[in-house]
Amino acid sequence: MECIFCNIVNHNAEAEIIFEDDEIIAFLDIQPINYGHTLVVPKKHYDNFLTVPQEELSRVIKTVQYIAGAVKRSVKADGFNVISNNGESAGQTVYHFHFHIIPRFADDFTFKPRFKNYTDEGIKEYADKIRSVLSKYKDIYNG
Ligand SMILES: [Zn+2]
Incomplete structure (x- = not known):
């Protein structure tokens, strides 16, 4: 399947590249939420957060920290969001x-989740479900 980010990695598609090394590339989002909105991408193709090997993910997040500081200073942002959209x-x-590294400014916009009325019992029920699944994946967790 044709992948626009693989094309950017291979320099077969245009992008405003701001960082590149052997494993990672970072470039500006072509539909920025704010100027300076940057994407940090492993050069190898993985579908989503869950399929990136841990070692590589560690490298990517270190690079996100490095670039986020530079983005924040460059655009004189008040803050920034680091986001990964999955699915x-x-x-x-x-x-x-x-x-995504998204520079933020005072009162620029707010995320608006559709809040529901959550109960303490409901929250506990989902905590139990998550703990149960976590215990099944304990062996592959290498924190
Ligand atoms: Zn790709």
Whole structure:
């Protein structure tokens, strides 16, 4: 399948590249939420956050920290979001894993989740479900 980010990695598609090494590339989002909105992308193709090997993910997140500081200073942002959209319902549109660094300014916009009325029992029920699944994946976790 044709992947726009793989094309950028291979320099077969245009992008405003701001950082590149052997494993990682970072470039500006072509539909920025704010100027300076940057994507940090492992050069190898992985569909999403869950399929990136841990070692590589560690390298990517260190690079995100390095670049986020530079982005924040460059655009004189008040703050920034680091976001990874995973799956269509979460707004993922390119299925080559990446982090967004989004510069933020006082009162620029707010995320508006659809809040429901959550109960303490409901929260505990989901905590139990998550703990149960976590215990099944304990062996592959290498924190
Ligand atoms: Zn790709």
